[in-house]
Amino acid sequence: xxxxxxxxxxxxxxxxxxxxxxxxxxxxxxxxxxxxxxxxxxxxxxxxxxxxxxxxxxxxxxxxxxxxxxxxxxxxxxxxxxxxxxxxxxxxxxxxxxxxxxxxxxxxxxxxxxxxxxxxxxxxxxxxxxxxxxxxxxxxxxxxxxxxxxxxxxxxxxxxxxxxxxxxxxxxxxxxxxxxxxxxxxxxxxxxxxxxxxxxxxxxxxxxxxxxxxxxxxxxxxxxxxxxxxxxxxxxxxxxxxxxxxxxxxxxxxxxxxxxxxxxxxxxxx
Amino acid sequence: xxxxxxxxxxxxxxxxxxxxxxxxxxxxxxxxxxxxxxxxxxxxxxxxxxxxxxxxxxxxxxxxxxxxxxxxxxxxxxxxxxxxxxxxxxxxxxxxxxxxxxxxxxxxxxxxxxxxxxxxxxxxxxxxxxxxxxxxxxxxxxxxxxxxxxxxxxxxxxxxxxxxxxxxxxxxxxxxxxxxxxxxxxxxxxxxxxxxxxxxxxxxxxxxxxxxxxxxxxxxxxxxxxxxxxxxxxxxxxxxxxxxxxxxxxxxxxxxxxxxxxxxxxxxxx
Numbered sequence: 001x002x003x004x005x006x007x008x009x010x011x012x013x014x015x016x017x018x019x020x021x022x023x024x025x026x027x028x029x030x031x032x033x034x035x036x037x038x039x040x041x042x043x044x045x046x047x048x049x050x051x052x053x054x055x056x057x058x059x060x061x062x063x064x065x066x067x068x069x070x071x072x073x074x075x076x077x078x079x080x081x082x083x084x085x086x087x088x089x090x091x092x093x094x095x096x097x098x099x100x101x102x103x104x105x106x107x108x109x110x111x112x113x114x115x116x117x118x119x120x121x122x123x124x125x126x127x128x129x130x131x132x133x134x135x136x137x138x139x140x141x142x143x144x145x146x147x148x149x150x151x152x153x154x155x156x157x158x159x160x161x162x163x164x165x166x167x168x169x170x171x172x173x174x175x176x177x178x179x180x181x182x183x184x185x186x187x188x189x190x191x192x193x194x195x196x197x198x199x200x201x202x203x204x205x206x207x208x209x210x211x212x213x214x215x216x217x218x219x220x221x222x223x224x225x226x227x228x229x230x231x232x233x234x235x236x237x238x239x240x241x242x243x244x245x246x247x248x249x250x251x252x253x254x255x256x257x258x259x260x261x262x263x264x265x266x267x268x269x270x
Numbered sequence: 271x272x273x274x275x276x277x278x279x280x281x282x283x284x285x286x287x288x289x290x291x292x293x294x295x296x297x298x299x300x301x302x303x304x305x306x307x308x309x310x311x312x313x314x315x316x317x318x319x320x321x322x323x324x325x326x327x328x329x330x331x332x333x334x335x336x337x338x339x340x341x342x343x344x345x346x347x348x349x350x351x352x353x354x355x356x357x358x359x360x361x362x363x364x365x366x367x368x369x370x371x372x373x374x375x376x377x378x379x380x381x382x383x384x385x386x387x388x389x390x391x392x393x394x395x396x397x398x399x400x401x402x403x404x405x406x407x408x409x410x411x412x413x414x415x416x417x418x419x420x421x422x423x424x425x426x427x428x429x430x431x432x433x434x435x436x437x438x439x440x441x442x443x444x445x446x447x448x449x450x451x452x453x454x455x456x457x458x459x460x461x462x463x464x465x466x467x468x469x470x471x472x473x474x475x476x477x478x479x480x481x482x483x484x485x486x487x488x489x490x491x492x493x494x495x496x497x498x499x500x501x502x503x504x505x506x507x508x509x510x511x512x513x514x515x516x517x518x519x520x521x522x523x524x525x526x527x528x529x530x531x532x533x534x535x536x537x538x539x540x
Contacts, residue, residue, distance in 0.1 A: 010332060012282065051425075055325040062280060062332040155321075 001150035001211065002073030004140035007065045009039045011049035014058035031059060042134055070143075077148040078169050078214035082241040084177065085220055087138040087227065088130050088210025089236075089259035089267055090158055091186035094197050095120075095127035096207065098189065113189035126183050126261045131208035133267075137230040138211050144226075145219040153209035158238075159202025161212060162248035174244025175214070177202070181236045181257040184270060202250050214241050232266040234259070271420035271481065272343030274410035277335045279309045281319035284328035301329060312404055340413075347418040348439050348484035352511040354447065355490055357408040357497065358400050358480025359506075359529035359537055360428055361456035364467050365390075365397035366477065368459065383459035396453050396531045401478035403537075407500040408481050414496075415489040423479035428508075429472025431482060432518035444514025445484070447472070451506045451527040454540060472520050484511050502536040504529070 013031065015024050039046050044063065052058075098120045101109045115123070135152065142150055151165045158180070166175045180187075180200065190199040197204040215223060224235045236257065258270035283301065285294050309316050314333065322328075368390045371379045385393070405422065412420055421435045428447070436445045450457075450470065460469040467474040485493060494505045506527065528540035 012330070050330065052328075054328065058324065058328075060282070060320065064334050066336050 001075060001152070001213075002139050002142045002147065003065050003067060003071065004043075004136050004143075005065055005067070005071070006039075006042060006044035006063045008063070009044050009046050010062045011035055011046050012058070012060040012062065013049065014052045014054035014056070016057045017053055017055050027057070031057070035059065035061070042136060073142055073147050073150050073213075075149050075151060075165060076168050076170050078166075078173055078175075078241050079148055079171065079216070080173060080241055080243045081217070082148055082214040083217050083220045083237050084162075084175060084239040084241065085213050085215055085223065086153070086158070086181060086210055086236050086238045087135070087213075088133065088153070088206075088233070089126075089181040089183050089257075090153075090204065090206060090209075091123075091183035091199060092127040092130055092207050092209065093205045094186050094190060094199060095123040095183050099124035112192045112194070114192045115185050115189050119185050122261070123183050123186055126259065126267060129261060129265055130183075130210075130267055133231060133233060135211055138227055141223055141226050141230070142211065142213055142215075145215060145223040147213040147215040147219075147223070150211055150213040153206050153212050155205045157198070157203035157205060158212065159248060159250055162202070165212065165214075166248045167246050169246070172243065172245060174242045174246070175239060175248040176242055177239035177248070177250045177254065179236060179238045179255045179257055180250070181234070181238070181259050181269065184258045184260045187256050200250075200254065200256070212238075232264065234266075234268045236269075271345060271422070271483075272409045272412045272417065273335050273337060273341065274313075274406050274413075275335055275337065275341070276309075276312060276314035276333045278333070279314050279316050280332045281305055281316050282328070282330040282332065283319065284322045284324035284326070286327045287323055287325050297327070301327070305329065305331070312406060343412055343417050343420050343483075345419050345421060345435060346438050346440050348436075348443055348445075348511050349418055349441065349486070350443060350511055350513045351487070352418055352484040353487050353490045353507050354432075354445060354509040354511065355483050355485055355493065356423070356428070356451060356480055356506050356508045357405070357483075358403065358423070358476075358503070359396075359451040359453050360423075360474065360476060360479075361393075361453035361469060362397040362400055362477050362479065363475045364456050364460060364469060365393040365453050369394035382462045382464075384462045385455050385459050389455050392531070393453050393456055396529065396537060399531060399535055400453075400480075400537055403501060403503060405481055408497055411493055411496050411500070412481065412483055412485075415485060415493040417483040417485040417489075417493070420481055420483040423476050423482050425475045427468070427473035427475060428482065429518060429520055432472070435482065435484075436518045437516050439516070442513065442515060444512045444516070445509060445518040446512055447509035447518070447520045447524065449506060449508045449525045449527055450520070451504070451508070451529050451539065454528045454530045457526050470520075470524065470526070482508075502534065504536075504538045506539075
């Protein structure tokens, strides 16, 4: 973690077997162009990859970098007394699902969420802004302020990743999470759906999620100030590192922080 | 090219949306285990990757290596007088397609090929052996005998890759191909299908194809001897490098070499 320079990106792209030639000619160049633009924004270039055919359009990539040790953050140096900082809100994958169900007019599924169309669209917009925000600044500042350990938060959810991270620490520690910044209304939507996504339990998958870092409290304050200045989004202290037995947990009375887009399209606590 | 040491492999795997949980539990561990075994055979390890859901099962990977310059072959140093060497026969993708049509009992498509069931199965077996043969020895020996330029032969076909390679040479050269080693009966099958795969024209895609290299004639003889000793398969001189204008071509009277599996499951000229 903490890598802010990417040497190379390979693009993995699949067209859809359902496209006509004309549709393929219209859609694929735009996907490739958008992917290239994003890589350029991330300070790197696409230099190869693979294309294939598949029922669904697929897009992915593989980024590589070769760096000296001082240009990344090792994942094992957290200390008791560190704070846990999270750089993006949770709930992206649920927000994307709800929006998909709305597009499909799948009202049976949507009823339980307790959200109306406008709220779902707003949640989706917020998720999109979150997913589009690069972790580049967050990574670079993590080195500047000497974060002790870090991971990204993606498929295993916030608690899944925290558990993976706490296990590989040199010291015997616990990670205790007492706040969860979540896209507005998404936590209660998951409640309404019988908690099928396990969001508040910490297991809902995130797409293009943020960074979770363990960092000295004084450095944490500077990190948050600088990162907010750099990209305008809120950043959250979500817990602390204590002496322990390599467990990560979310406290029973966890505080949910509602996160919305403000008028400047920035993700902020409500 | 010429990289024979792989530092890391990421696995890209998609389960099928059509699998039941039970099918998924049965199939995916075997796929992952097979992929891991192949990486082990190639002298590397899977250390991460990505999983997803998709109508079709998908499997791929991304291999990386960081090497000093003397551990790979630059693609731009071919010289007039070099020979062009190809380390695997052509025709894999057609052979795989024919076998698929046979499994699907798609007799309309198969009729034009002029091949019977036994011949199609044999072609598929030969293609499988070819695809399973690692390019590792071929790469390593390419450095030993100082190949001047090389590429793998995959999606663009033999001529497509030769054209890409000739364009990036430092000298103004042509690549002239006068022999094509092709899995037995596959060339005539493509003829029968109206040359829809453009195999003899040099544009049929290969899966896990061989290496095409430009190499000094004296070194070429040693390269071929050593590589045949290492993996038992034939290796072919398919043409030569001449002074020219950065064009690759297949001569009009190109000689087709039939390639079959011998009794030791090795790919040899018939």
